[in-house]
Amino acid sequence: MPEHSFDFDRYDRIRPIRWTGDALELLDQRKLPFAVEYLRCADSDAVAAAIRDLAVRGAPAIGIAAAWGVVLAARTAAAASGQQALAAVEPALQRLNAARPTAVNLAWALARMRRALAAAGVDWRQAVEREAQAIADEDLAANRRMGELGAGLIAPGSGVLTHCNTGSLATAGFGTALGVIRAGVAQGRIGKVFADETRPWMQGSRLTVWELQQDGIDATLIADAAASHLMKHGDIDWVVVGADRICANGDVANKIGTYQLAIAARYHGRKFMVAAPSSTVDMDTASGDLIEIEERDPGELLGVSGTRTVAEGIRAWNPVFDVTPAELIDAIVTEKGVVERPAPASMRAMFG
Numbered sequence: 001m002p003e004h005s006f007d008f009d010r011y012d013r014i015r016p017i018r019w020t021g022d023a024l025e026l027l028d029q030r031k032l033p034f035a036v037e038y039l040r041c042a043d044s045d046a047v048a049a050a051i052r053d054l055a056v057r058g059a060p061a062i063g064i065a066a067a068w069g070v071v072l073a074a075r076t077a078a079a080a081s082g083q084q085a086l087a088a089v090e091p092a093l094q095r096l097n098a099a100r101p102t103a104v105n106l107a108w109a110l111a112r113m114r115r116a117l118a119a120a121g122v123d124w125r126q127a128v129e130r131e132a133q134a135i136a137d138e139d140l141a142a143n144r145r146m147g148e149l150g151a152g153l154i155a156p157g158s159g160v161l162t163h164c165n166t167g168s169l170a171t172a173g174f175g176t177a178l179g180v181i182r183a184g185v186a187q188g189r190i191g192k193v194f195a196d197e198t199r200p201w202m203q204g205s206r207l208t209v210w211e212l213q214q215d216g217i218d219a220t221l222i223a224d225a226a227a228s229h230l231m232k233h234g235d236i237d238w239v240v241v242g243a244d245r246i247c248a249n250g251d252v253a254n255k256i257g258t259y260q261l262a263i264a265a266r267y268h269g270r271k272f273m274v275a276a277p278s279s280t281v282d283m284d285t286a287s288g289d290l291i292e293i294e295e296r297d298p299g300e301l302l303g304v305s306g307t308r309t310v311a312e313g314i315r316a317w318n319p320v321f322d323v324t325p326a327e328l329i330d331a332i333v334t335e336k337g338v339v340e341r342p343a344p345a346s347m348r349a350m351f352g
């Protein structure tokens with residue numbers, strides 16, 4: 001088989017993050033699918049706010065946006081070296097880091113930007129911009145690679161179910177789990193795509209099915225609660241999801257609802273795949289118990305599009321990620337390769 005078995009661009013047209021040279025433009029995901037508008041961020045605090053408020057979302061996209069946030073922060077620093085600039089921008093980096101806690105790509109990208117600044121000399125302004133661009137470029141390349149690796153695990157004619165939005169909207173392009181699905185559809189391995197709604201923020205119904213429609217990939221939307229029924233009746237072979245943090249033992253934090261999909265998949269004899277770049281692998285966190293799970297405004301559960309649907313005075317709890325234990329995962333796919341049935345030893349062998 002040729003190294004690239006299909007035309008990547010044909011199935012991948014959306015780009016959520018644009019660097020203009022003096023500002024960052026983010027495709028505002030709060031407004032999709034009915035308005036396609038870019039939000040202009042002219043300083044790093046605007047980027048931090050965009051991450052916190054979900055104008056940009058998805059683990060890799062958060063990391064890339066934060067990297068450009070560092071470039072914006074550095075623009076105002078009067079420094080003769082990278083080390084001096086790093087000291088000047090550190091408070092801005094801390095504010096970026098605090099925007100969201102669960103996706104490790106945010107801290108990973110900031111650590112990489114810190115290292116680039118620390119190593120740079122008088123040309124630190126160019127160095128920091130080059131590093132942000134490299135983070136974005138490497139993400140796109142990783143997604144394309146893992147798309148082919150993941151699709152290779154799927155038998156021709158299979159049905160897949162995906163959760164949340166893991167596509168171009170959540171990355172530099174192509175996507176993680178959605179990249180596997182793009183590649184699988186293009187190669188004729190995937191005959192049917194199902195996407196769930198992903199309550200309460202509706203990444204599935206607002207973003208994923210719209211993104212697939214833009215790229216001409218046929219998909220069927222289901223309610224989150226329909227997943228077990230779908231698996232029982234046999235229309236899907238694989239559940240394919242992304243990740244916000246993958247631990248040293250193979251536990252995976254991802255969008256709330258992922259864990260119950262993994263349980264249902266195992267019960268019904270369906271396979272469960274996690275696709276993520278190695279920038280989502282956190283070998284410093286031993287297990288999923290140690291991950292901080294973000295809790296968001298309970299108001300996300302109390303209404304739809306700003307209209308309240310729940311009686312006044314009702315209490316709600318809104319954790320937005322959960323942890324799927326490694327034992328429920330059949331394959332973790334990264335650009336470095338596939339870890340089947342992840343466990344500490346196989347994770348160490350792949351990620352060091």
Ligand code: MRU
Pocket residue numbers: 057058059060103163164165166167170171175176177203241242243244254255256320
């Ligand atoms: O809260 P979100 O929308 O940022 O959560 C996104 C997810 O959970 C994705 O599945 C994950 O980041 C992987 S995206 C390639």
